[in-house]
Amino acid sequence: MNVSKVVSNEVAKAVSAIFNEEISPDFFQIENTKADFVGDQTLVVFPLLRITKKSPEQSAELIGEWLVSNGEIFSQYNVVKGFLNLSLKTSFWINQFNSFLREENLGVVAKPSGKTFIVEYSSPNTNKPLHLGHLRNNFLGFSVAEILKANGHKVIKTQIINDRGIHICKSMLAWLKFGNGETPESSNLKGDHLIGKYYVAFDKEYKSQVADLIKRGISKQEAEKKAPILLEAQQLLLKWEEKDPEIYSLWEKMNSWVYDGFNQTYDLMGVDFDKLYYESDTFLLGKDVVYKGLEKGIFYEKEDGSIWCNLSEEKLDDKLLLRADGTSVYMTQDLGTAIERHKDFNAVSGMIYTVGNEQNHHFKVLFTILKKLGFDWADECHHLSYGMVELPEGRMKSREGTVVDADDLIQSVVNDAKQMTSERGHLEGMSIDDKEKLYRIIGKGGLKYYLLKVDPKKKMMFNPAESIDLNGNTGPFIQYCYARIQSLLIKQQSTENKVSSNLTLFNSELDLIKWILAYPSTIQEAAKQLSPSILANYTYQLVKYYNSFYQSISILSEQDKELKQFRILLSGCVGKVIKSSMRLLGIEVPKVM
């Protein structure tokens, strides 16, 4: 049971005894006492005044007095305005800590909740390599999935691969025109980078054609529609839809190059998926759904044959679901995909879409249409909407070549980690392979932490220089603390697995115990809010407490055996919590660095 619950129960007893009122413990507002005041837990008494019919101060005094003299766990209290600050006995904290130590999983829920969640993330287009924005997306989706698992839920990690459409036709066409049969092997380029190269080549040619047409007196709008290479790409898309054998096998070949490239990047990022969906499969399912919806009168058809959903009740604009020529749009396949997933995993408790906030409107419409179609589980669908990653010079723009490539970025943070760690690290006697592994752990840990420590909902600034920083609120700072603890434990293991409740502890030791005890509720909070940043900030605070403790109190040279054992045990416990929470963020921690 967490501390504030224990306190609420005690307060309920007090109120019942003093004011003769039975109040549910949930009603009481219990908070951690602010650092500037004496106490551990604070009862905010304002909401109680209608029961006590006394001034805030008087009410707080009465309750505080009762708790200290009648309760078992309080050592003292003080009242400031409407706040009752309560101090808990050291023995209480030690008992709580002992029961925490007995839990094998440190508060990570081991019992199945019976709920299944689908978490979608990544979902790239297949015409260009992954970039910085995808990194935030992938790290977030992966971490949220792990956090949900830690709360006892079953989780299916998935993505929809946008493998079809005009964008891939553009790359294909450019490759046919300018590629001379180039392959990843012949060019020594990763498959996704090779395809990206031809997507850029298409764009270049397209622009020059448009400029040409404008020069010949054609309006800009007209030129953008009539550029020959665009018309050719559209022809290619039609051929693809007809499954023209030549085009289809080219499409399969080029996509396979991209997948090889993506898989390498996913390995590098340390993310994985349980089930993949391909748009080239699901867009057909979506079409069926739309036709059925039309029959049932949920959708309507315009004169030109296009099919729409009326959303005026919801005060949204009508949404196109199928074009007049019968081809599908993004929404079509998303409907198909959602329904398919729900079937595949049978009554899922929630579907979470990790997609940038530029698509807020899209998901609002998607969930609304699903609901209109009679799928009540649409209420359980959730758009995990995250903010854009911006660079110091502004938003990334592919046109201006400011896109930060995912592979390049990871490589560069690993290189930076190598440089810094070679200078300052403790690597003597380590094999070259182990060193390389360590650089990857530090570099990627820094990058992941940097992208995850910010509230997902908010847009964030990516400053390349800061991302590999080692000081302050960073991944390597936390990793360093872990490594230090491990080096301590190598020198001496703890022989005890519990703490005697009559020890006298320093404040920095009590701070640590109190904070460790908040770990289970932090995991729950992170899941509730789908926010890894809550865990990141928790861990950072834990490390600060530990460093502060480590700085001022000696451990191995402590003469008192009991105290020494306690401090080793406490250090080991901090290490375990760091490792556990970092794992939920997808970050590894090294024994040495």
Place this chain on the structure above:
RNA sequence: GGCCUCGUGGCGCAACUGAAUAGCGCACUGGAUUUCGGCUCCAGCGGUUGCAGGUUUGAAUCCUGCCGGGGUCACCA
């Protein structure tokens, strides 16, 4: 233009979803090691939470208006 969203020390971020004197990191200044890993710790500097009203015992947080940034309003994904 309509709708959505965000504005917190020079910069980057917190604030347990309405509570006490708004925290932290970077940067800057000054300190700490006969000690277990100094990639450490302690202290200082720096704020009228964009502006103006309102609700409340209490507002960075809720409401209204204005100013500024971003997003979206596609038969693109």
